[in-house]
Amino acid sequence: MRLLALASFLMLILSRHSVGANTVKEFHFSATPPKHSHPVVIFASRSGTVGHAYVATGWRSDVDGKLTISALKGFYPEGNDQATMKAMIYSPPGSAEVTATIKDMQSFEQFEVNVTEPQITIVESIFSKFERQGYSVLVNNCTDMVDAVANSLGLQTMPLTHEIVGTGKDRQTIRYPATTVRYIKSKNTANRPLEYAAERAKARERDIEADTIIARDVLRQPTPEQRARITRIWQNQPVGADALPPMTPQAPPPRDEHVTAIRPPQAPLRRPPSSPPPDRTSPKNGAPVSQP
DSSP: OHHHHHHHHHHHHHHHHOOSOOOOOSEEEOSSOOSSEEEEEEEEEEOSSSOEEEEEEEEEETTTOOEEEEEEEEEEOTTGGGOOHHHHHOBOTTTSEEEOOGGGGOOSEEEEEEOOHHHHHHHHHHHHHHHTSOBBTTTBSHHHHHHHHHHHTTOOOOOSEEEETTTTEEEEOOOOHHHHHHHHHHHOOTTHHHHHHHHHHHHHHHHHHHHHHHHHHTOSSOOHHHHHHHHHHHHTOOTTOOOOOOOOOOOOOOOOTTOOOOOOOOOOOOOOOOOOOOOOBOTTTOOBOOOO
16 A cells, blocks of 8 residues: 555656656556446556556546556566666566566556456466566567567557568567557557457357357267367357257167077088089990090
8 A cells, every 4th residue: 555655646746747758647556446447458658778668457437537557567677777788688587577667657658448357367467477587678578568468459569570671581670669559559449459359259159159060960979089078168158058968978778688689590501513424435436435
């Protein structure tokens, strides 16, 4: 509570004395969503040696439009704003931080999007993921965390490489914090995360429907792996879908031990009759022909 009160007090001071920054005014920190509000995610960047990009989560009031911030997170090297050049080049896991500084209370570029509560949970999991990673201004920095959050919400982000005009070759794109946020803002709409969530829900329903049809019409004798998959499909059927009958192994029909199969008697095998003996009389005088 003391930290939240201190952050709100410093925010008030910065809002009165900042020059040239688009400071977010009329907001406060809270872990509890206010009534009649909807969740939002804010991408922001500020100035500095190379600048800094970060993400805020919270709620926007549907009544008066005021903003309530629940988390303000940026990916920092060891030492935060006072990091040495060595720490900026590489800060191993455990020394890098996902946190916020006083300077993050003001920004020069902002983009706010409307999200769902499950998407807020996904964003928070990304914060936790980066807390276990090492920082490097070359390959894993604050813009990478911003891009990870944007991608999880279905937003289009700046490509990692771009084509060199007239050569047909690609080279790595230099992504500064301000240009990263500006690109996300220019390529997406505020309701794109909601559309993305609806698209994923419809795709999931189509997959379930397809798997259900397969389970009903094709897999009459499924393998154990297929049977396990069918069970998973049944457990995730949408509300209102017809319940599939339980599939149990079919036992063989009972056998009446008193009834035995009777084979018709078969005639014994006999050798075929031999051909008649050849005529051994002489064709001339009818005398028997001597055996050689």
